[in-house]
Amino acid sequence: MERVLRVLEYNKMKQQLQEHVASSLGKQLVHTLKPHVDLEDVARSQKETSEGATVLRLKGHVPLGGIFDVTAHAKRAQIGGALAAGELIEIASTIYGGRQLKKFIETMVEEEELELPHLYYYTQQIEPLTDVERAVKQCIDDNGHVLDSxxxxxxxxxxxxxxxxxxxxxxxxxxxxxxxxxxxxxxxxxxxxxxxxxxxxxxxxxxxxxxxxxxxxxxxxxxxxxxxxxxxxxxxxxxxxxxxxxxxxxxxxxxSALISEHAEAILINLEQLAQLDFIFSKAHYAKRIKATAPLLNDRGYIHLKRARHPLLADEEVVPIDVILGDEYRSLIITGPNTGGKTVTLKTVGLLTLMAQSGLHVPVDEESEVAVFKQIFADIGDEQSIEQSLSTFSSHMTNIVDILGKVDFQSLVLFDELGAGTDPTEGAALAISILDDVYKRGACVVATTHYSELKGYAYNREGAMNASVEFDVETLRPTYRLLIGVPGRSNAFAISRRLGLDERIIESAKEQIDSETNQIENMIASLETSQKSAESEWAEASEIRKKAETLRNELMAQIEQLEEQKERVLKEAEDKAKAAVESAKEEAEFIIGELREMQKEGLNVKEHQLIDAKKHLEEAAPKLTAKQKKVKKEAARAKAKQTIKAGDDVKVLSFGQKGHVIEQVNEKEYNVQIGIMKMKVKADDLQLLDKPKQVETKPLATVRGSEHHVKPELDLRGERYEDAMLKVEKYIDDALLAGYHQVSIIHGKGTGALRKGVKQLVSKHPRIKAARDGGMNEGGLGNTVIELK
The missing domain is CATH 1.10.1420.10 (MutS, DNA mismatch repair protein; Chain A, domain 3)
Incomplete structure (x- = not known):
């Protein structure tokens, strides 16, 4: 494993990670960092890093200053050793730093309600040890000088x-x-x-x-x-x-004796601080390399989107897309020297190791990484001068060792497989090795120069060709990875660009058999097709973006129209209400006159009622076209209501309440309005809700029987006015329940709720006493009340 970590430059990546630790505690954990092989361990570590990244994103910093690795100091005090003033002040500083970090995380979780379960767990293991810190700082100043006091x-x-x-x-x-x-x-x-x-x-x-x-x-x-x-x-x-x-x-x-008494707690604090420093160093590193949290699986599936090697400078790196482990488990990469084949191989290997170490990886969102039990790599010239082994022998010795250990939970990386010997034999060996690894169920990525392997994926199930692109015009590689297209020889094209006589090039082509020519032509066609597809995809993406922009603009216009429509309807409704109010006044005046006539003993004859009804109809508001539209829409809504004899209704045109006597037909009802009986159309009626019978039950019963009042009231998150109303009601309920003591939990926050609760309970006649909560009762965030 050490050799794999070395050739994939895992240790160089750790050196970059160490630049972000805040103390030697975190540095030690980075130094001992190794990839996990269990999916649950990897997932937990990734979640820790994600939580750290969330804190950095929201706060921009983490209070990790003043923390030292005082493990040796605590252990020496534990066995009776005397500590120097400087060592004691380092312990006090570390205790203070741990307490500040604990408070920082607790505030985010408890007051800002962020989900940080792993960080919160670590901080809960930190013991404040305030008395120890105070005792040291009362005797020693920050420079390690014992004070006169x-x-x-x-x-x-x-x-x-x-x-x-x-x-x-x-x-x-x-x-x-x-x-x-x-x-x-x-x-x-x-x-x-x-x-x-x-x-x-x-x-x-x-x-x-x-x-x-x-x-x-x-x-x-x-x-x-x-x-x-x-x-x-x-x-x-x-x-x-x-x-x-x-x-x-x-x-x-x-x-020192005081430190000895608390040495165990100090050592536990150091373990938690080391973990927290390590987590935040991973988060800082992820921010630096623009990394994201990958999706994880244990079925060997890899899908890296725009993956970037973390050790390459941003201006040098070319993002690549890699897919492996689904439709095919073997990826064969061909292409020219210095084209980026080895970098591709190392990128896949290093990013897998980083993900399994709990680090975010420099890829786009929704990328997926598999968790492997073993990762093997044969990369670079590993020949041993001491053993006098040739390049081929050195590679083969390593490959033999790999084949003795590989299984279905392995990732294998081969660089220039079969190189260093006769091309025919080397290609044959490479094919056999790839077949053997595939049969064992492992995922394999291999680079090669051999043309025989270009057709490998076409004849083998579960294998796929890939190549690194080469620009013949500039005679330089583009470092882009093309999956599905094998690399082709560019010797003739390069020679032509460099000015070699065309006659010599044509003569050289005649030396190549027809089968090779067909393969090269096929590869050229594939490259052309892929470039065309990519161009069309880019064009389609651009059209889609423009369509989305247009859609967003149209949606914004629709929203504006809807707002305008609501505004117009509101104005129409206000005007209609004013007209109805005027009609109501007129109607009430007419009805008043009729009542006066009745009081005076005069008989109201039929023609007088008809005249009164005519006056009522003339008093009805004349709706505009828009108001009529509103009325029609309201009528359609009311059409669904079922009105029957005995129902209470509202006559919309008069704004008066009435009582349905009987239904004349499907569209009309006889309605009693005061002393008048009128025939009213169904769409001019609105059914009124009958008052619901509310079942009342006591808030609480006398002590000893069942009640629903808790011994505490939690006001956290409540608005001030609502909270004060709840407190008054709660005290009444608690008195009915027979409680002698209750708690009002208001939290610390800005102090407004606490102040309001104190003022309210101080004036309540049934409250004997009130005090702040004790150490185990929530402190200043809780007010304990004794009831009379």
Missing amino acids: ASPALRTIRQQVRSYESSVRSKLESITRSSNTQKMLSDAIVTIRNDRFVIPVKQEYRSAFGGIVHDQSASGATLFIEPQAIVTINNQLREAKVKEAHEVERILAEL
């Missing part, structure tokens, strides 16, 4: 040290500034030798100062003397510094 004793000792140092410096500086002594000094400075303050004295004035000589210059002309006047203070200073060192050691030992 680490202990009262240390503060006192350091004050003494500063006092002694100040006293010593003061006395020495008075000596260096004295005009009597300046001529005795090599330089008017105070320096340190052997951790004691000294002054540089000329050799000849040694006896003038007394004290202790701690050093001398290289020439011997200057002595670094500690004058007798400061020896005592220097001794006191030295003793204070020893005490300081002992106190610092005690503080570090105490902190």
Whole structure:
């Protein structure tokens, strides 16, 4: 396997991946990365990368700063070792970084409701360890210096040290500034030798100062003397510094013991942080190489759309399409040298390895990759100088090893199969090897120069020819892969372009047998057909795009027309309503007059009713053409309703409610409107809904019996006004249910819901007390209420 990873440049790809890790934790996982062989493992790893890519797409960054690999520190503390100040501050920084990352992912999952199950799982294993971090940072600053505030004793000792140092410096500086002594000094400075303050004295004035000589210059002309006047203070200073060192050691030992107590949790945190760093490094790499998540299968099917080799520069790489494992399991690629055959082979192999490693691959969306148990590759000149093997022998040794292991769950890549020996024998061997691998059910991609293999796919079921395109006009390969078309010899065309005499070319053609000529002509025809098909496909795609654009424009116009239509209908409806209101007023006036006549005891005769009805009809609104259209549409909608005697209806032309007495015929009904009975057409009636009998049941019953009130109310996601109404109703229900204590879950969010709940419960007469939730009750996101 190591050899396959090397020849497919898997390790070079990992070097690119390592550029995106944020800590040595992730770097170690990249270093040990190997392809998975189980479909479930591959799918899980791919989903992790997709989640990381989602976070990067939405947030643009991930807080992974300040994280160190403190595994060795934690393990040394675990066995009783004392840690240095710098090591302790690295542990505190890592604890803080882990907590920040945990909060970052939890916010996205819990508040923004993103689906990140794998990232969320890892962050849930991270223990905050806030007390440990606080204890370290209270004693040590970010530069690894133990603070004076680490202990009262240390503060006192350091004050003494500063006092002694100040006293010593003061006395020495008075000596260096004295005009009597300046001529005795090599330089008017105070320096340190052997951790004691000294002054540089000329050799000849040694006896003038007394004290202790701690050093001398290289020439011997200057002595670094500690004058007798400061020896005592220097001794006191030295003793204070020893005490300081002992106190610092005690503080570090105490902190190391604290780390030892939590070492197991720290190591677990490191494992989770390593996984998260690794996942986000894969996501960053996917973004860099413009990769996507492939579809996965375990049936050997590969479909790469516009696949690109990740190690090639964007301006150099030519995307290729590769299909294998469905209608055919053997792909034979032919073409000229430097045409891109080997790059195609490596692209298929490396992208498969990347996908099985959980990495997104540089292909277009909806590409599919198979998960293989084994991948074999015989690529490049692997001859061994030490073993004195020829190129052919080296390749054959490798192929023999491959044939001993290959099975139906394998992908095999052969570069220049059968090369390095007699062409006839080499071609025959290549055909036999391909047949053997095919019989075992493996997927195989092979490149070759042999013309005998060009017809291989035509005579073998499950095999397909392919070639790399060569532009005869420019005498350069295009690096495009043509599936279904074998490569053809371009020797004659190239020679002609380079100016070789046509007579020589024609003579050379006569040397080739007719069968070879037929094959070359067939290949040329296939190439022409494929190019024509591609051209027509491109033209059809362009027409389709234009049609889609036109369709979108038409849809936009239709939407505008619909909006305009709605606007016109609305205006017509408003006008109709105004006309109906006017008619209603007129009708009510006429009916009022009739009622007055009845009150006065006057008989309302038939001709008076006819006159009143005529006045009503004249008061009806005169609809415009558009209003009539609206009315007709409304009538068609009402036609489906079934009206019968006893129904309550609305007479649309008057806007009055009435009662159906009887049906005259299919199109007319006798309707009672107030004191009048009228014959009304069916399409002028609207059936009114009868009030529904609503079954009422108590919200909750007295304690001990069944109720539907939960001991908590979840308001997260609610609008403020709706939430306050729900709280008031919930408190009433909880009181009916007999609860003594309930919880209002409002979340932290902006704090508006929390503030509103606090204000409401503080004024409620049946609430005894209210408090924030405890550590295990949701904290500030929950308000616990005690009921009277």
